Amino acid sequence: MPFIPHTDADVQAMLQSIGVGSIDELFDEIPEELRAGKLTRVPAGLSEMEVMRLMQARANQDGAYLNFIGAGVYEHHIPAAVWEIVTRGEFYSAYTPYQAEASQGTLQLLYEYQTMMASLTGMDVSNASLYDGASALAEAVLMTVRAHKKARRILLPSTVHPVYRRVVHAIVANQNIDLVEIPHCTEGGHTIPRSLDTYKDGEFAALVVPQPNFFGVLEEADALTDWAHAHNMFVIGLVNPMSLALLAPPGEWGEKGADIAVGEGQPLGAPMSSGGPYYGFMCCRQPLVRQMPGRIIGRTVDQDGKPGFTLTLQAREQHIRRSKATSNICTNQGLVVAASTVYMALLGPEGLERVARACHANTLALMNRLTAIKGIARAFNRPVFHEFVLRFESPVKETLRALEDQGILGGYDLTGFYPQLGQSLLVCATETRTQEDIERYASHLDTLMNRHPAARA
Structure with a gap:
């Protein structure tokens, strides 16, 4: 929503309309000792162009990654x-x-x-x-x-x-x-x-x-x-x-x-x-x-x-x-x-079901492709919906860092929350992932695993 600031004339017209001489009078019931005073640590105002550049720079810090992280927040297509x-x-x-x-x-x-x-x-x-x-x-x-x-x-x-x-x-x-x-x-x-x-x-x-x-x-x-x-x-x-x-x-x-x-x-x-x-x-x-x-x-x-x-x-x-x-x-x-x-109104029951089925199908395809790589195996043997846990023979943290260098967010590291699972990774695929996405992830991961001594042994 665009922000349209009030001009000084607008402010004066509004104050006059309600019979108040200044903005400070609107808050005269607040004792002086409780007031914050001047906001000395608030930076100087920026122009619209400067604000746009600042926010674009901050947004760009997120980067543009191929995402396989779920763990409670999921990348779905939004019409x-x-x-x-x-x-x-x-x-x-x-x-x-x-x-x-x-x-x-x-x-x-x-x-x-x-x-x-x-x-x-x-x-x-x-x-x-x-x-x-x-x-x-x-x-x-x-x-x-x-x-x-x-x-x-x-x-x-x-x-x-x-x-x-x-x-x-x-x-x-x-x-x-x-x-x-x-x-x-x-x-x-x-x-x-x-x-x-x-x-x-x-x-x-x-x-x-x-x-x-x-x-x-x-x-x-x-x-x-x-x-x-x-x-x-x-x-x-x-x-x-x-x-x-x-x-x-x-x-x-x-x-x-x-x-x-x-x-x-x-x-x-x-x-x-x-x-x-x-x-x-x-x-x-x-x-x-x-x-x-x-x-x-x-x-x-x-x-x-x-x-x-x-x-x-x-x-x-x-x-x-x-x-x-x-x-x-x-x-x-x-x-x-x-x-x-x-x-939900746009997709309806049939549309939601199609999305859910696509998520599940992509997850199975990703699971089959990644577990075919030496040094990687499923941690659990029960059915899943659209994410699953993999167990690695190599350090997960290092693997994720290397994947990120290739523009891929490979999953959610579980070693901090579940150390008993060893080097484990939670991986997700939604309907937004394509066969090309899955192959790109698997190809880079295969290369990384082959470089690790434990995987080559």
């Missing part, structure tokens, strides 16, 4: 129409609807978003977004503890994104909620349902089921869900929304389905953008709806019988519930949610 629509002033300048009198257009779009997400996840209700996928998982944990009323412990598999686990811990640890980590199978890279019997005599509020998990591996979601319900636990499904075009949605896991579904909405129409902004989604069963943070938009009729949209079940702390509010970090990422709504 040009998505952001052409979303950057219209009506969407671009609108923020989260705190008040019931928010514009009908914004409310209708969020209502459509909720409808799509509830359908995609197979759940009853969706809220109008959260800050990101990690905080959405933390919110789901808090929901289950409130709803369970007795237990304050959560079963959290080691196959959950390690950053998500850190965020959840940071948010709930000081609220006397314990996160009990479940080890993964060393052969399959998943949680073995029967291994949960170790915890059957404990009292837990919920089990988190990532699908697919951080390793890209598909979990036995049905068996895990049924086990949790049989032991009086809620089930939190942590899902990649793009995978739900192919995989069973959380609402259909096991006999009763998961109770809450959360995840990162970035795959649905949001560019990677050097790390954000993204948003978290949350859906749940009807009995848990009053525990859900954020806001829900409902469809109704006015006194003349005309359809309209309004906020309902608001649970913000600045509203009437005050200290009884369910959350204080349920930031609505309205603009990115708008992009996801347009993205």
